[in-house]
Amino acid sequence: MSSDELKRRAAERALTFVTSGMRLGLGTGSTAAHFVELLGARVRAGHLDVVGVPTSEATHRLAVQHGVPLTSLDDTPELDLTVDGADELDHDLRLIKGGGGALLREKIVAAASGRMVVIADQSKLVATLGRFPLPVEVIPFGYRSTALAIARAAGKLGLDPVLHLRSGSSGSPFRTDSGNLIYDCDLRAIPDADALAAALTAIPGVVEHGLFIGLCSAAVVAGADGIRVLD
Numbered sequence: 001m002s003s004d005e006l007k008r009r010a011a012e013r014a015l016t017f018v019t020s021g022m023r024l025g026l027g028t029g030s031t032a033a034h035f036v037e038l039l040g041a042r043v044r045a046g047h048l049d050v051v052g053v054p055t056s057e058a059t060h061r062l063a064v065q066h067g068v069p070l071t072s073l074d075d076t077p078e079l080d081l082t083v084d085g086a087d088e089l090d091h092d093l094r095l096i097k098g099g100g101g102a103l104l105r106e107k108i109v110a111a112a113s114g115r116m117v118v119i120a121d122q123s124k125l126v127a128t129l130g131r132f133p134l135p136v137e138v139i140p141f142g143y144r145s146t147a148l149a150i151a152r153a154a155g156k157l158g159l160d161p162v163l164h165l166r167s168g169s170s171g172s173p174f175r176t177d178s179g180n181l182i183y184d185c186d187l188r189a190i191p192d193a194d195a196l197a198a199a200l201t202a203i204p205g206v207v208e209h210g211l212f213i214g215l216c217s218a219a220v221v222a223g224a225d226g227i228r229v230l231d
């Protein structure tokens with residue numbers, strides 16, 4: 001079974017967490033896109049009555065396309081449930097997110113939600129976070145100084161945070177929906193995610209990092225042998 005089919009199965013299962021009347025956070029990425037599409041089908045069929053807050057401009061467009069009614073955090077500052085993908089998750093439901101550059105809005109929306117459910121295919125579940133390069137969002141002012149501070153915080157000699165580039169472009173830096181830059185930090189393993197998260201948060205030019213700790217309450221993980229719900 002393809003990884004995309006597994007993502008869709010996880011998304012389908014996550015619909016069982018949704019009930020009418022819920023205010024939902026809508027994640028970003030290929031897995032979350034399956035959820036938005038399936039959710040839209042239920043809404044259009046009259047089986048669910050929900051409102052969603054998208055975590056990116058891309059998800060906003062997708063939700064409109066699939067007929068999911070939208071609101072904003074300004075109008076609806078508290079949400080019931082966010083369903084989102086992840087780049088990695090461990091068995092303590094700590095996550096790396098932001099491979100698609102949406103980590104800032106994703107974290108704000110997750111923090112405003114009573115529950116966050118992550119949907120993923122089995123390949124994302126790891127014993128120790130860090131195989132996926134950790135995205136760190138920084139403001140453009142002084143970004144090279146901020147990169148040095150990130151390398152120091154990561155405590156790895158020779159770590160070279162790499163500026164995330166636009167896909168398929170001529171090498172221009174990727175800009176987030178908030179106009180910031182992303183550094184990808186290839187750490188191989190993050191043995192103490194809490195300490196790293198605190199160190200990154202303390203750097204003035206860092207807007208947010210892709211470590212999601214204490215935010216995710218359940219994960220739906222789809223593998224070839226079935227679906228597991230971790231909580």
Ligand SMILES: O=C[C@H](O)[C@H](O)[C@H](O)COP(=O)(O)O
Nearest residue numbers: 029030031085098100101102
């Ligand atoms: O910024 C992107 C998000 O954090 C995504 O949820 C994450 O990158 C996973 O994306 P995908 O479901 O496409 O693997």
